[in-house]
Amino acid sequence: RLDGIPLALELAAARLRALSPAQLLDRLDDRFRLLTGGGRDALPRHQTLRTAIGWSHELCTPPERLLWARLTVFAGTFDLEAVEYVCSGGGLPDTEILDVLSELLAQSVIAREETAAGSRYRMLDTVRAYGAGWLEATGDAVRLRRRHRDWYLGLATWCELEWFSPRQREVAARMAVELPSLRAALEFCLTEPAEAHLGQYLAGSLWFCWVGCGRLAEGRRWLERSVALESGYERSRLKALWVLGYVAVLQGDSGPAGQTLRMCRERAERAADASALAYAEHRTGCLALVTDDLPRAETLLRSALARYAEIGELNSNVLMGRVELAMARAFQGDLPDAVRLCEDVRRVCEEHGERWARSYALYVLAYAACREGVPGRARELLTECLRNTHAFDDLLGSVLALELLALVTATEGDPAEAAVLQGAAARLWPSVGLPLFGSAHYNAPHAQCESAARGALGDARYEECVRRGGRLDREAAVSRVLGREGNRPPAAVPAPRGAARWNAVRTGGDCEAGQGR
Structure with a gap:
């Protein structure tokens, strides 16, 4: 003892x-x-x-x-399997x-x-x-650390593949408990001579952990350290580059994102790396989407999807490319095409047991339902989206769902609760990056909600409700949304359809209890 x-x-x-x-x-x-x-x-x-x-x-x-x-x-x-691999041998x-x-x-x-x-x-x-x-x-320390690194490199490779499968939730749970050792493996690679290429590969392979499991800031730190090293292995560095560009896009850091993705694309063309070229083009399309260059976003995303088809690539990233194309179409006013694209993504996700990309497809479908004047349908889709993104600890997916839910809530006649949800979302954004990417199109529902809620409540009461929401942590905010779903009375007045419904807001509500119906 x-x-x-x-x-x-x-x-x-x-x-x-x-x-x-x-x-x-x-x-x-x-x-x-x-x-x-x-x-x-x-x-x-x-x-x-x-x-x-x-x-x-x-x-x-x-x-x-x-x-x-x-x-x-x-x-x-x-766990025992890791111990048996890493620690066995030599007596x-x-x-x-x-x-x-x-x-x-x-x-x-x-x-x-x-x-x-x-x-x-x-x-x-x-x-x-x-x-x-x-x-x-x-x-024997260096040899043991290298074996330890090899084990976690293999684990990351397996988890990246299994992310596109019914075991996606299992992978997310595994990442949560293995993160300390994954960090140790990354540190070994990035500080030990001749190991830089493996650090680049490991940091890139963990894209689903950084993006899908709410660790954008940490992922960016590891990725920046890895791509700063000249490893001599271009394929590993290219993967780290496109993942770094992707993370920077999601954080709303458009300048560094564009620079990184241009470098990735140029190096991919020189190396004739078709996979890296497709990913670089895809993420450049994402950058165009969040910076409101919609025609360019659509062109790049369609080209990237064609490249994926040529090389036979199908995974969560490819499905997210289709979702992003749908978002570009929705922002340009073609809601039927956006719905068609996302319904197709949802079908493929269900075939493969994929739930993360599916959540973003639900978000776009909810956006379309909201624009078409069907708030009940939008709420249903967003509730499922939020439940899934929260389960993955996906901060970006969760805060996007909360932002759109706020508009739905205001449209349904509870501006006080809508303001509370906006406050809760505002508290989450610093952990993600630039709120709503600094995008006018992504910000439109937020601005519409704020205008409606302020008009209904007055400035002082609106600000008080926002402050109340800002005191909610992520768990409390999600529980607040999901807990309300079992106690929702039917809407008193049928809503008009079409663009007019986007602007229709009824007054009432209480920011303390959130019971204004």
Whole structure:
């Protein structure tokens, strides 16, 4: 047992009598030196934290000590399959891993926990730091980190493929628990000589994690670091480039996005990389869409989709290209074509068990329903869209749904609740990027909603409702929307159809309770 840990907390408290919190924080890198000391009546083995953990280490058998040291290459939690791959060999056969792991579990060197991704193991940071010292002493640390990187490179490759499948939710859950080790693998690639190309490949392969699971800002940091390195492997760098351009587009950072995508396209043409060329053209079309150059967006997106068809590419990115083309058509007023494109996307998604791109197709269908004067249908579509994007932690998809739901809510006669939803969306946008991409077309529903709600409520009450919404975190905002769906009375007055319905708003509502019907 690691019965020195409670004493370590006692020693830390003692140090606070001599050090300020800031000084204590500065010294945490060497926790063993920091926590030297203790009461005069402490047992000799408890005089330092290192000795306390070392005493537990001495009680371990040689295979247990070896596994302890090797497990320190993992960050966060880890599962048995990863341990068997990364830690086996060199005196520790894979057939013995489970038995040795069980002994470490019995001795509280590691702990087991249940997660959405199944049973996993965790090691306390202090225990990991002690074992890492032993790993460095063996001279085997770099080899183990490379094996660790190989495992997570394989995992990312598998997850990228499985993202376009019925296991999409499983992949998202797996990413959430594996992210600490994926970060460690990326850091190894980007700091170890001759590994840059694998870092570029890994950062690019995780596009679905950065985009689909709400980590745009983090993904951009890794991607920028990776493409800054000359790896000598053009294919890996091209993938990282188009993903970086994509992330920058979604953050509304059009200048760097355009520059990156132009570089990707030029290099793809020189390398005759048909796949990278299709992706670069696709994401340049996305950039044109969010910067309101609709004719150019349509031209580029259609060309990219043709390129995808030529190389036989079909995945979530391709389906998103069709959704984006539909959005371009909708913004240009061709709602029937937009609906046709998105109904086709929905059919393909259902055939493949894909739910993420399907959510964006639902958003466009809801936009069309709203414009056509069918708010009930728009709400139904947006509720399903929000439920799915929230399940993936997709911040962009969630905030877009909330923005359009606000307009639907105002149109249905509850301007107070619409203002609350606008406030909730405003709180989320800084975690995504530039609100509504800075696009006049994407902003139109927001502006329409604000104008209607202000007109119905007055400036002071509208602002108060927006502030109330701004106090809602994402979980509370989504729960507020989904919770209302089971308690909605029927609309009192049938709505007119067509463009006039887009402007029709009834007064009433209460920003506190959101019950204005």
